Amino acid sequence: MTKHTPRTHFVRNSRVLRRADEIIDAAARVFAQRGYHGTTTQAIADVLGMRQASLYYYFPSKEAALEEVCARGTDGFVGGAERVLQLDAPPLEKLTLLIASHLAPIDTMPDYVRVFINERRYLPDASRKRIGRKSRRIERIFELVIEAGIEDGSIKPGVDARLTMLAVLGMLNAVINWRACDQCQDIEAIAAGFVRLVADGIAVTNSAVKR
Amino acid sequence: MTKHTPRTHFVRNSRVLRRADEIIDAAARVFAQRGYHGTTTQAIADVLGMRQASLYYYFPSKEAALEEVCARGTDGFVGGAERVLQLDAPPLEKLTLLIASHLAPIDTMPDYVRVFINERRYLPDASRKRIGRKSRRIERIFELVIEAGIEDGSIKPGVDARLTMLAVLGMLNAVINWRACDQCQDIEAIAAGFVRLVADGIAVTNSAVKR
DNA sequence: CGCATTTTCGATAGACCTATAGATTCTATA
DNA sequence: TATAGAATCTATAGGTCTATCGAAAATGCG
Numbered sequence: 001m002t003k004h005t006p007r008t009h010f011v012r013n014s015r016v017l018r019r020a021d022e023i024i025d026a027a028a029r030v031f032a033q034r035g036y037h038g039t040t041t042q043a044i045a046d047v048l049g050m051r052q053a054s055l056y057y058y059f060p061s062k063e064a065a066l067e068e069v070c071a072r073g074t075d076g077f078v079g080g081a082e083r084v085l086q087l088d089a090p091p092l093e094k095l096t097l098l099i100a101s102h103l104a105p106i107d108t109m110p111d112y113v114r115v116f117i118n119e120r121r122y123l124p125d126a127s128r129k130r131i132g133r134k135s136r137r138i139e140r141i142f143e144l145v146i147e148a149g150i151e152d153g154s155i156k157p158g159v160d161a162r163l164t165m166l167a168v169l170g171m172l173n174a175v176i177n178w179r180a181c182d183q184c185q186d187i188e189a190i191a192a193g194f195v196r197l198v199a200d201g202i203a204v205t206n207s208a209v210k211r
Numbered sequence: 212m213t214k215h216t217p218r219t220h221f222v223r224n225s226r227v228l229r230r231a232d233e234i235i236d237a238a239a240r241v242f243a244q245r246g247y248h249g250t251t252t253q254a255i256a257d258v259l260g261m262r263q264a265s266l267y268y269y270f271p272s273k274e275a276a277l278e279e280v281c282a283r284g285t286d287g288f289v290g291g292a293e294r295v296l297q298l299d300a301p302p303l304e305k306l307t308l309l310i311a312s313h314l315a316p317i318d319t320m321p322d323y324v325r326v327f328i329n330e331r332r333y334l335p336d337a338s339r340k341r342i343g344r345k346s347r348r349i350e351r352i353f354e355l356v357i358e359a360g361i362e363d364g365s366i367k368p369g370v371d372a373r374l375t376m377l378a379v380l381g382m383l384n385a386v387i388n389w390r391a392c393d394q395c396q397d398i399e400a401i402a403a404g405f406v407r408l409v410a411d412g413i414a415v416t417n418s419a420v421k422r
Numbered sequence: 423c424g425c426a427t428t429t430t431c432g433a434t435a436g437a438c439c440t441a442t443a444g445a446t447t448c449t450a451t452a
Numbered sequence: 453t454a455t456a457g458a459a460t461c462t463a464t465a466g467g468t469c470t471a472t473c474g475a476a477a478a479t480g481c482g
Binding site: 154158169178205 | 245246247248249303329332333357360364365366367369370371374375377378379380381382383384385386389396400401404405407408409410411412413414415416
């Protein structure tokens with residue numbers, strides 16, 4: 001009753017929510033830079049100019065902060081992908097939109113995405129599985145669209161949908177790791193380049209000559 | 212003079228070398244699984260059934276072990292890529308070989324590669340730069356081969372060599388992260404699938420109809 | 423302004439981790 | 453088998469980190 005018990009971890013008014021947001025944002029930044037285990041709660045507090053202990057008014061543990069950062073990282077992806085899947089468009093166009101949609105969070109919230117990609121494996125079992133489900137859902141959406149393309153004849157029949165999906169997601173997720181240091185290409189150009197690569201390949205197919 | 216000073220860290224006979232190898236191998240395994248900062252020297256010792264303190268007979272620090280693991284991780288890549296570059300073959304064939312060659316270490320020494328890819332950023336400045344140079348060399352080799360293809364007309368003139376290189380390395384390096392959990396496809400099939408994707412794309416180019 | 427509530431703070435317990443030091447056991451050889 | 457040197461051990465200093473607790477400051481409301 002009269003004990004300390006900040007109910008804040010359960011009920012949250014908008015002020016608390018906003019401050020919690022700032023903390024999550026700082027956590028995302030530091031986790032992204034130094035990795036989860038390489039990050040001290042002190043470092044997170046430093047970003048905000050507050051004391052290390054004060055963080056615990058908003059979050060029960062460092063692990064909980066990681067969980068929240070990862071959750072926001074995935075949601076950026078899932079929402080967009082799910083929306084593209086619902087569209088009424090030919091598969092190749094959907095794939096184009098999926099690629100652009102997947103690059104969006106990488107562009108707008110790179111820290112969250114980076115943490116989601118690189119640090120989610122350090123989550124406790126329960127939440128890692130939850131995040132894993134979303135992650136597999138994203139994969140499945142790419143796979144479904146590619147399969148649809150094979151079925152309607154717009155994608156080559158021999159193509160391995162699963163392998164292609166893994167390849168495409170691989171190149172997309174890699175952007176997170178080179179965008180920072182590389183000559184920061186604009187995201188539209190990257191998307192366009194990827195789409196051309198995936199759709200048409202880079203080889204000059206001199207079909208008349210070759211067969 | 213008569214002090215303890217095990218010279219082992221500097222002079223190494225073959226016995227010491229072999230044991231050091233075992234330790235590095237254990238370190239690679241644990242680093243790969245839990246990340247550098249998530250790994251305790253105790254966990255490395257556990258793998259070998261030896262005491263935590265005994266590791267320090269072979270290595271001056273945990274950081275030095277990471278350095279060695281990363282070095283071996285890169286060397287697997289660089290050697291192969293450099294050899295392919297020297298070959299006298301058309302660019303597209305070189306690219307095919309580069310892809311296969313890059314997948315080889317991922318297949319045969321996944322722990323080292325994983326650590327190299329995910330943990331190298333935690334190396335101290337000096338060695339991180341050294342590793343970084345090798346890493347950039349690998350990128351450059353892919354880029355050179357693609358550029359050569361553009362010049363000799365076997366690769367489409369509009370292709371962005373740098374972006375393509377980043378895409379290809381992205382999909383290749385991603386293999387490390389799904390090979391373990393996914394239905395472990397054989398590496399040859401993965402290589403073949405990637406080559407087809409990169410060279411020809413997945414879209415049905417109904418050139419007669421489309422233009 | 424005075425009081426209740428919310429938010430932040432200082433201090434630190436308790437756990438854990440790297441790396442060192444000196445003792446001890448193992449190994450090989452004469 | 454006695455001995456030197458190599459390899460491993462036990463113990464722990466010294467440091468860091470998370471999370472807690474109760475006090476203090478800030479906030480907002482009557």
